[in-house]
Amino acid sequence: METTFIMIKPDGVQRGLIGDIISRFEKKGFYLKAMKLITVERSFAEKHYADLSSKPFFGGLVEYIVSGPVVAMVWEGKGVVATGRLMIGATKPSESVPGSIRGDYAVEVGRNVIHGSDSVGSAQKEIALWFPEGLSEWRSEMHPWIYEA
Ligand code: IDP
Ligand code: MG
Numbered sequence: 001m002e003t004t005f006i007m008i009k010p011d012g013v014q015r016g017l018i019g020d021i022i023s024r025f026e027k028k029g030f031y032l033k034a035m036k037l038i039t040v041e042r043s044f045a046e047k048h049y050a051d052l053s054s055k056p057f058f059g060g061l062v063e064y065i066v067s068g069p070v071v072a073m074v075w076e077g078k079g080v081v082a083t084g085r086l087m088i089g090a091t092k093p094s095e096s097v098p099g100s101i102r103g104d105y106a107v108e109v110g111r112n113v114i115h116g117s118d119s120v121g122s123a124q125k126e127i128a129l130w131f132p133e134g135l136s137e138w139r140s141e142m143h144p145w146i147y148e149a
Pocket of ligand 1: 061091
């Protein structure tokens with residue numbers, strides 16, 4: 001089992017997409033291990049996106065992330081990092097297939113609704129940054145109905 005960091009960005013919160021997005025991950029068969037609604041400081045957003053600090057859009061990206069509350073979550077499941085990225089869709093909504101979250105709900109790359117970790121390593125880093133308090137240890141009673149032994 002793997003864990004990934006998923007964040008509903010301020011536009012997703014404002015547009016009332018929280019329930020739909022959580023529902024997609026729940027119904028898929030992934031487990032919610034941590035969640036909080038939080039408005040982050042500029043310095044925190046810069047840390048989260050540190051790898052992109054040299055990009056020309058970095059300033060606008062940080063402005064976007066601090067513009068309102070976000071929903072930060074940790075989801076667990078088999079292959080959840082890669083499958084989560086598929087469920088989210090391509091970075092540019094114009095290239096995100098219908099059926100993916102960005103494909104269904106986004107038009108602009110700078111308003112693409114959701115973040116998901118791009119590798120197991122970045123998931124570990126992002127989870128440590130956003131949830132230093134740790135995760136809930138639980139597993140659904142439905143586990144054997146979703147996962148083979
Ligand atoms: P990802 O969110 O699909 O992993 P990254 O390349 O990690 O994409 O970029 C992080 C975020 O930065 C994107 O989700 C998007 O909001 C924003 N971003 C990426 N590329 C551009 C761009 O060319 N213009 C404006 N914003 C961008
Ligand atoms: Mg990324």
